[in-house]
Amino acid sequence: MTAPAPLALYIHWPFCVAKCPYCDFNSHVRDSVDQAAWRAALLADLAHEAAMLPGRALGSIFFGGGTPSLMPPQTIAALIAAAAGHWSFAPDIEISMEANPNSAEAARFAQVADAGVNRLSLGLQALDEAALRFLGRAHDVTEGLAALDAAQRSVERVSIDLIYARPGQSLAEWESELRRALAFGTDHLSLYQLTIEPGTRFETDVRKGDFIPADPDHAAELFEMTQAMTAAANRPAYEVSNHAAPGQESRHNLAYWRYGDYAGIGPGAHGRRGGLATVRHRKPENWMTALARNGHGLCEERALEPAERAAEALMMGLRLGEGVDLRVLAARTGLSPNALVDDAAVTRLTGHGLLSRAGDRLTVTPQGMLLLDGILAEIVAA
Template sequence: MDEADSLALYIHWPFCVSKCPYCDFNSHVRDSVDQDRWRAALLADLTHEAALTPGRRMGSVFFGGGTPSLMPPATVAAMLDAAAGHWGFTPDVEITLEANPSSVEAARFADLAATGVNRVSLGLQSLDDAALAFLGRAHGVTEGLAALATAQAAFPRVSFDLIYALPEQTLAAWQSELSRALSFGTEHLSLYQLTVEPGTRFATDAAQGRLHIPDGDTAADLFEATRAITAAAGLPAYETSNHARPGAESRHNLTYWRYGDYLGVGPGAHGRRGACATVRHKKPENWLGAIDRNGHGLQAEEPLDGHARAQEALLMGLRLREGVYLRRVAALAGGQAPVDRGAVGRLERLGLLTLADERLTVTETGALLLDAILPEVVTAAPLRLAGGAI
């Protein structure tokens, strides 16, 4: 089987010890979790998707959350055994699990590695204790770095997250923190600017004047420094917020950005199964109820027409340093592609985009303005491309 035809699988574990003030993910705090019931429900949701995707192989599995490192290793093992039985894994299957860098969860790393997890993504978030307290994290720097060392000993591949553009954070302070982060030798870093998301505690704080994040010029300086420092260290940005040594990119997330097929199981999980968008019930209790009633947690399945798929492929693919192959976008749209050729030419003259050999890419300068570029380039109505590409 062509490895390019492989699937990606996302498994959502929705529980956290506490809710961080910046987080708008589908995460929940519960006094107790019926682990046996949750394992059975996740397996049922997985089985439903397997019946709809026969003959495919699984190229990557990603346990996200929430805090998947709170999952019992036996549940992780059961899900991986079931996935291997339903689809089979490609020889180089990537199996990632997100983890909090606490000593309690780090104690499970060896057991999680024994289940087949071969890549871990640690939510360090900062290398400054005051910043960690501001972000509502339960760990400190010392505990977090100890968990990182444990992860590096247990897993062949390790990534960690940092959040920057914090209130009053200076360029010099972030440059120093990022240089320290790069000294730990991981192959991958996810580096996110703090954003105030609706419905979070930080959104309430900002509305009441208690939170002030850096202005646009300061944030731009921080972003540009991030790109320059990581590139100089050999971990260039391959996506807007993700940096890796060449060959160490997250293959799972590349499936999303390259608009491949991925399945989502667990509360609130989204998927793209062929030309169909899927979404699971978001609230854990509602998802469990749906499993009991229907044998799966689906809330909706929506067919996607060619134009919608082409739009999604553009919006995702232009986040990547490699850009988007426009002939493929045109094929998704059935011979049409939702690209404004006039806008492409104008932005290319400004040095924000390049178009060569049918591949459209955002330049380093353009990456800073991606949110403004996308609505200019991706049109609401399809335009036919001469020869299938512009």
């Protein structure tokens, strides 16, 4: 029998110094945090999840948020050590942490590396002072570049995040900014178009007419230029918004997109555990209360029907440049390959150059990636 793919572990730290106006992640601002209590609670939530997934090898750990670079390095070290006690580590385990480029956090990057983190994902978000102010970021360009230097000195693998398709951003401006970012030499870039998410301050601002989002046609031009520039710099897109040198893709995120098992702990964390969907309480205080009462932060644990699992796997896997193998997916879900997708829709979209099908492998073409959400809605079998 083939051994299961390595497990991925996600650890959510929900606290931020301030809420960014574009952010719809589970992040919270608190005047103070009881660090000892939070360390104990995360360790307890981890122990519960590990008991549900015994005997697995761990391929990646990802500290996300919120702002996990606000976590004390001692807490990071304790969680990594606990994970090593619960599971075996893959020899090349990837241990990532999201980080803000503020000076106080950058000063701890070396300690974070000593705690066991070997990959930093740095939220630069822009290389323009006015854009950083618009995005509500607490750092300026100089501080961001200093943090990038500190990250590159502390760990071998660094990724940077940038947001483009900002209001009024021209092709020439983004070309200059992206060319500068590519010259930094990081092996991974996450390049996201600005989207106006429900419930964010930006949604309110747009509704009030404070600014107008980028025109979709202009955003498409920016996207196409991004794909061309990153490919030319040997950082091609391997997912719709993620670019990496060959072999430097985020193994943790690939576990999601390839629909592997992953454990999620901390407030609001989701997981997929052998056909079960797990969800933890979002609000930090509710999560802590649940832990004290139940020994874990779960608020939902639900068995997924084969069709639902297949739909999720398709929606995740078709974001990847490699696409999905329908026969492999059928074997995992117990469905026939023909039951996974709407063949008529696949044939029609293939004719339009938006999809490619070679045997059992289905991929979205570069042109199709511009219309990914619509394509998924059409081809995923109901």
